Amino acid sequence: MSDVAENWRRGLVRWFRSRGLALCILVSAGLFCLGPVLWQAVTSIKTDADLVRLPPIVPERVTTAHYERVLFQSSLVQSLMNSVLVAVSATTVAIVVGGLCAFTLARLPIAGKPLMLGLVLATSMFPPIAVISPLYLLMRGLGLRDTLIAVGLTHAVYALPLAIWILTSFFRQLPGELYYAARVDGCTPLRALMSVFLPIARPGLAVAALLVFIFSWNEFMFALTLTASDATRTAPVAVALFPGLYEIPWGDIAAASLVVTLPVAGLAALFQRHIVAGLTAGSVKG
């Protein structure tokens, strides 16, 4: 009997040493990663009275008042729609223009490829602040200040390096024979790209599009500078400038934060594997 107990105890200790410790660390890691977000979720359903007292950590009463306020009585919905428009158009432009360029860099015999890739990489390292004042003056000169076009175009250009980088490494992995076969059959390079490469390059395009979309959805400095009214503000700008009449409306901010985060967090969670593949494209041999 005691032998059984002893075995049990030993087994438990062994299990705890091998798994339990890791599990403990993992739970703390999980709390570290998700805790702040969970707290924001809890905050968003607290009543105004509960917001200004702690404990309790878990509120006894919950309310949807904050969500109602940000969705029906603020310009957040407008900002969300602006963000969708900007992110979708920036993604489209970046993928089309970047895809053509990546295809060239991967397959066509042009001079100065390393220089071009270097330039692409250099652009991605630009500090946005270094271009913001002339860009602001340029957009104002073109009459595009405070328009979604200005924000979308800027996002597209600053996402181009990312798109080109990912797509170039992706196009390089596709078999070159397919391309040559299409060329021998009389396709132009553009047609070969459209009818032969695009169908099999869909996963790569999807990854690039996903990353560009997330970048554009989250971008703040350009959106803040190039917009000036509720009609054109994107979602992150709306969250940053959330209006408070007398005091900071923490509950409303929490609700707005979650609403704005949901699309990108959802995309990231769903396509997490692809995102990692995209981020590591060319940098980690798989």
Place this chain on the structure above:
Amino acid sequence: MTERPSIGVRHPTGGIRLSERTWGYLLASPAFLLVGLVAVAPIAAALWLSLHHRLPVFGVDEFVGPWNYIQLWGDDRFWAACRTTLYFTTLSVSAELLLGFGLALLLDGLTSGVGGSPRWAQVMIVVPWAIPTVVSAQIWAWLYQPDYGLLNYLLHQARLIAQPIDWLANPDWTIHAAIVMDVWKTAPFAALLLLAGLKTVPRDLYAAARVDGAGAWQQFRHITLPLLMPVVVIVLVFRTMDAVRVFDAVYVLTGGGPGNSTETLSIYAYKTLFQTLQFGYGSTLATAMFVIVAALSSLYLLLLRRHLQEGA
């Protein structure tokens, strides 16, 4: 006779015949046109603006040559912003790298043991990465709130502090509060890349090392670390560039305050440009920032190239 279809292929159908090379320039040109218009030209324009004394509000616009740069040299606030940026970058990047490595090793150990990869564990670290930076700043601003913030409450419950700390009002705390937020937001990114790197390390190497009697630390030191060096360098490069350019995270959390204690280079330049509307001097600050980042990136590109060549 087979013809290499590379240059000047004959079209059976006729039409305009373009060589492969011409096609290449044609297809790549929209990208370079856009980058030129919206990225390269503004850099040149910023340089030009930086040689001016320009205050649109007062209708002032005069060429002053290098005067702004002379002013920059004597500008204490600029040097303070440099120090703040350096401090922020050094601390946050090293913490991110260490923490990211820890997380990656943890998740790797978890996945290699059981077989099935725990999706939820990877989702868990991808969430902070995907969250808009502005949102993460708001999340942490609420956690740091002195009276009802969770952080003070937990620290008080754990009897680590007697009085609530006003994290965002005390200059000694604020920069560290910003660093903690940045580490939370970006350590997962480091972990993701490092985890992908760890997956490429052949497991046989560890088995062989164990047979030879190598302990966990020795395995890490002599197998994991050298093989992962290229990824570490890449994480270091990306994270450093981002930390040096940091704007939205700190701007939304602290606005550069209290005083100017958390004012990074980007925030100082932004305030000069769009709050005091000094387009000339603001562009000088922005150009200085560009030069610093350009110097850093060329240094890093050299490093990166060496490591990528070794890795290839």
